[in-house]
Amino acid sequence: MAKDVKPTRKNLMEIEDRIELSERGHGTLEKKRDGLIMEFMDILDKAQDVRGDLAQDYEDAQKKINMARAMEGDVAVRGAAAALQEHPEITTESKNIMGVVVPQIESSRVSKSLDQRGYGIMGTSARIDEAAEAYEDLLESIILAAEVETAMKKMLREIETTKRRVNALEFKLLPDLYDNQEYIEQKLEEQEREETFRLKKIKEKKEQQEKEERQAEAEDEAAPDVGDESTAEPDMEQSTAGGVPGGD
Amino acid sequence: MSVGASNPEYVNARVRSRRASLFADEDYRKLIRMGPSGIARFMEESEYEREINELGARFSGVDLIEYALNRNLAKHFQDLLDWSDGRLYDLIARYLRKFDVWNLKTIIRGIYTETDPEEIRTDLIMAGELDEATIDRLLEVDEIEDAIEVLNRTIYYEPLTEAYEEFEETGALVPLENALDREFYEHLLDDLSRGPIAEPQEGPEAKYVEFLQAEIDFRNARNALRLARSGADLDPASYYIEGGVLFDQSELSRLVNDYDALVDHIGENKRYGKRLSGAMDRLRNADSLIQFEHALDAALLEYADTLSSIYPASISAVLSYILAKEREVENIRAIARGREVGLEESEIEEELVIL
Numbered sequence: 001m002a003k004d005v006k007p008t009r010k011n012l013m014e015i016e017d018r019i020e021l022s023e024r025g026h027g028t029l030e031k032k033r034d035g036l037i038m039e040f041m042d043i044l045d046k047a048q049d050v051r052g053d054l055a056q057d058y059e060d061a062q063k064k065i066n067m068a069r070a071m072e073g074d075v076a077v078r079g080a081a082a083a084l085q086e087h088p089e090i091t092t093e094s095k096n097i098m099g100v101v102v103p104q105i106e107s108s109r110v111s112k113s114l115d116q117r118g119y120g121i122m123g124t125s126a127r128i129d130e131a132a133e134a135y136e137d138l139l140e141s142i143i144l145a146a147e148v149e150t151a152m153k154k155m156l157r158e159i160e161t162t163k164r165r166v167n168a169l170e171f172k173l174l175p176d177l178y179d180n181q182e183y184i185e186q187k188l189e190e191q192e193r194e195e196t197f198r199l200k201k202i203k204e205k206k207e208q209q210e211k212e213e214r215q216a217e218a219e220d221e222a223a224p225d226v227g228d229e230s231t232a233e234p235d236m237e238q239s240t241a242g243g244v245p246g247g248d
Numbered sequence: 249m250s251v252g253a254s255n256p257e258y259v260n261a262r263v264r265s266r267r268a269s270l271f272a273d274e275d276y277r278k279l280i281r282m283g284p285s286g287i288a289r290f291m292e293e294s295e296y297e298r299e300i301n302e303l304g305a306r307f308s309g310v311d312l313i314e315y316a317l318n319r320n321l322a323k324h325f326q327d328l329l330d331w332s333d334g335r336l337y338d339l340i341a342r343y344l345r346k347f348d349v350w351n352l353k354t355i356i357r358g359i360y361t362e363t364d365p366e367e368i369r370t371d372l373i374m375a376g377e378l379d380e381a382t383i384d385r386l387l388e389v390d391e392i393e394d395a396i397e398v399l400n401r402t403i404y405y406e407p408l409t410e411a412y413e414e415f416e417e418t419g420a421l422v423p424l425e426n427a428l429d430r431e432f433y434e435h436l437l438d439d440l441s442r443g444p445i446a447e448p449q450e451g452p453e454a455k456y457v458e459f460l461q462a463e464i465d466f467r468n469a470r471n472a473l474r475l476a477r478s479g480a481d482l483d484p485a486s487y488y489i490e491g492g493v494l495f496d497q498s499e500l501s502r503l504v505n506d507y508d509a510l511v512d513h514i515g516e517n518k519r520y521g522k523r524l525s526g527a528m529d530r531l532r533n534a535d536s537l538i539q540f541e542h543a544l545d546a547a548l549l550e551y552a553d554t555l556s557s558i559y560p561a562s563i564s565a566v567l568s569y570i571l572a573k574e575r576e577v578e579n580i581r582a583i584a585r586g587r588e589v590g591l592e593e594s595e596i597e598e599e600l601v602i603l
Contacts, residue, residue: 071578079354120429125470126473126477
């Protein structure tokens with residue numbers, strides 16, 4: 001990854017911006033994850049209670065219907081059940097828990113009074129009433145369990161997603177960005193060092209050149225001090241010296 | 249209604265032999281230890297052989313047992329009607345109307361839920377007065393209103409027509425079912441009791457009236473306790489059945505709102521208090537009415553047995569047999585269903601079977 005990035009200052013600035021954003025996002029997502037986990041734990045407690053109640057209600061309802069079937073007969077129980085065509089109504093709305101949309105299930109006409117169950121009161125018994133009541137309670141529990149467990153599953157899915165995002169930021173995106181940042185910084189430093197070295201070299205060369213020039217000048221200045229006779233000689237030497245490279 | 253002289257001696261002689269073939273306590277003890285298939289086999293070697301063999305190809309398991317029991321019950325009770333004449337016929341028939349009411353309710357429920365007529369027919373118990381032709385015509389109709397029209401020459405026509413208006417308003421079968429049950433109970437005491445003064449004080453008919461009053465009282469007590477427990481805003485007067493001695497209508501309406509007073513009222517009754525004292529104690533402490541109903545059933549059976557021993561050649565003895573036969577059917581069914589759903593032997597013995 002780091003090798004793909006051009007080590008430019010512009011890129012470094014961009015990466016620094018992304019790191020800042022990702023760190024901020026990481027912090028926020030961590031908070032969200034922790035919040036979701038706390039909410040989830042509350043829902044989990046509720047779900048466990050609801051599950052326990054559901055199991056208990058199911059057992060009760062089974063026992064009551066078995067007793068009713070045994071004492072009144074299967075035909076009588078089926079007959080009493082057939083006396084009602086109306087079904088309970090279930091409506092779903094939604095509520096938001098930390099950004100997670102969970103269902104809110106409202107039920108009506110589940111629990112019924114004695115006269116709403118369809119069968120006649122005068123010809124039936126308390127066994128059928130109790131079985132009907134137990135099944136109404138069971139249905140209420142099932143509806144509540146459906147609401148709580150759906151919320152729990154949705155929360156769990158959201159926690160997983162958030163966790164994956166946090167992990168992706170923490171263990172992939174941010175390390176990559178840090179690597180890139182380090183790479184670019186190193187490269188830039190290296191470039192800077194090279195530049196410094198190059199400038200130093202140029203400077204050295206320049207200084208050398210200046211030194212030589214100065215030396216040459218000094219020599220030039222020193223030459224007239226030797227005598228007039230020798231004035232022609234340096235010229236000759238100079239032309240000779242100049243003539244040699246030209247001869248090459 | 250049958251014409252001719254009443255023949256209680258003849259009917260009771262036949263009933264005594266039938267009574268002798270009822271299952272004994274030791275048979276129940278054997279059955280309790282068996283599974284459903286064992287029970288079916290046991291029945292195959294008993295009084296129920298014919299029904300088990302007839303229905304064996306259509307049903308299996310506990311359903312076979314239940315349908316065989318119902319068919320056998322119907323056969324026995326039809327025999328009672330065939331044997332009896334005159335007033336005895338009337339007295340037996342009016343008690344067996346409970347099966348007509350059962351059949352009518354089953355048919356109305358079937359029409360209401362658009363069930364296949366053959367399936368409805370399976371659940372009928374042909375032990376009442378309504379003949380096959382009427383039942384066939386009822387099974388052919390598609391609307392409850394048409395079913396009521398089929399009954400236009402019976403005692404059920406008028407109450408059903410009245411209740412039909414309420415059914416149309418609410419869409420619930422409750423008024424129709426209540427009308428049928430009320431019709432059964434309120435005709436039980438026709439020309440037998442027109443108030444305490446008109447009641448015969450001695451003789452088999454007086455005891456018969458006493459038994460029917462107990463049946464009505466126990467039904468009123470059950471319904472009152474159910475209403476009181478349910479807390480529903482229902483008018484107790486509309487569930488009151490005339491003819492009993494335990495409550496009058498205003499008393500019942502008042503007591504339904506006070507559960508404890510209602511229980512005390514039943515417990516303090518001179519006629520039933522002692523008989524039901526154990527059940528009343530359990531009722532005060534328990535959440536459920538089931539044990540109380542169980543005790544009422546047992547008390548009613550005991551009542552009928554006592555009456556039959558006082559007047560062995562009267563309608564009471566026939567009635568006692570009817571109850572004993574019903575009890576046998578209920579016990580076998582309870583044992584079979586109990587075993588099917590895995591109830592313990594002790595549970596079946598304690599909670600289901602009345603010996």
